[in-house]
Amino acid sequence: MPMTNKEVKSLYRERFDPVQYHTTYYSNLDKEVEFFLTNIHSTLLKEKFNEGKRCLEIGSGPTVHSLISASHHFDTLVSSDYTEKNREEIRKWLNKDAQALDWTIFFRFVANMEKFSDLDEGVRILEERLRRKLKNVSFCDVFDSIPLNYKEAPFDVIITSLCLEFAACDWSSYVQALKNIAALLRVGGGIIMVGALNNTFYYVNDEIFPSLKLDQPMIQKAMTLAGFQGFEWKILERQVIEGKPTDHDGCFCVSAIKM
Numbered sequence: 464m465p466m467t468n469k470e471v472k473s474l475y476r477e478r479f480d481p482v483q484y485h486t487t488y489y490s491n492l493d494k495e496v497e498f499f500l501t502n503i504h505s506t507l508l509k510e511k512f513n514e515g516k517r518c519l520e521i522g523s524g525p526t527v528h529s530l531i532s533a534s535h536h537f538d539t540l541v542s543s544d545y546t547e548k549n550r551e552e553i554r555k556w557l558n559k560d561a562q563a564l565d566w567t568i569f570f571r572f573v574a575n576m577e578k579f580s581d582l583d584e585g586v587r588i589l590e591e592r593l594r595r596k597l598k599n600v601s602f603c604d605v606f607d608s609i610p611l612n613y614k615e616a617p618f619d620v621i622i623t624s625l626c627l628e629f630a631a632c633d634w635s636s637y638v639q640a641l642k643n644i645a646a647l648l649r650v651g652g653g654i655i656m657v658g659a660l661n662n663t664f665y666y667v668n669d670e671i672f673p674s675l676k677l678d679q680p681m682i683q684k685a686m687t688l689a690g691f692q693g694f695e696w697k698i699l700e701r702q703v704i705e706g707k708p709t710d711h712d713g714c715f716c717v718s719a720i721k722m
């Protein structure tokens with residue numbers, strides 16, 4: 464029996480362990496996360512994706528790595544997630560809490576893309592830059608008609624990584640979630656979405672989380688229905704066979720503009 468969106472939300476609230484999630488998926492930098500970071504970085508170098516001041520990440524989880532490149536281009540960054548536990552992990556990182564999750568390898572990868580000759584110094588500068596620009600860690604529910612209550616909306620760019628296909632339990636709610644987040648974007652603003660293709664589940668320890676199985680044409684159709692155009696796609700076939708407890712067969716990065 465497929466879950467409802469409400470049941471998926473309860474699952475994240477009650478069973479998602481941010482620390483175990485980091486251990487499982489982010490204790491090293493694999494080729495798929497490199498692909499995400501590289502494509503977010505190169506998309507943000509395009510003028511139509513770096514005009515403006517405000518950038519929002521939807522469904523950040525406990526992570527900060529997807530916003531590292533954005534901190535070069537925007538003055539105001541906002542992270543958001545449905546669960547308080549995930550938002551708390553981001554705040555710990557912002558406050559340099561001794562128990563905060565470690566994102567150093569991801570900062571090092573972006574520092575290399577930004578051509579720092581001394582990568583240790585690059586990590587320090589980029590961490591400080593992201594901490595300075597990440598102004599808010601907000602509650603967000605992609606199924607609310609206004610998913611995020613933040614005075615800085617509308618945003619110029621939205622980034623979202625591995626969120627909507629895991630939040631939505633069926634096609635119509637996936638389309639609705641895209642429409643809801645599009646409402647937070649100005650007309651002409653850009654979305655950069657990275658995610659997993661044809662995935663039906665992932666594990667964090669013994670806990671299984673469902674995913675809506677989507678291929679490239681379905682994602683583009685949903686985004687078109689939500690008012691996006693001007694698609695640019697990058698696809699990578701699955702790179703990590705062992706050690707990643709998921710069944711995706713590829714990864715994608717798609718960028719588009721809100722009409």
Ligand SMILES: C[S@@+](CC[C@H](N)C(=O)[O-])C[C@H]1O[C@@H](n2cnc3c(N)ncnc32)[C@H](O)[C@@H]1O
Binds near residue numbers: 605629
């Ligand atoms: C697989 S994790 C992805 C986390 C992170 N963006 C990444 O790239 O690793 C899915 C995230 O979606 C969030 N989520 C689930 N349902 C949501 C909803 N209705 N609204 C907003 N976020 C939601 C979860 O709390 C979780 O942090």
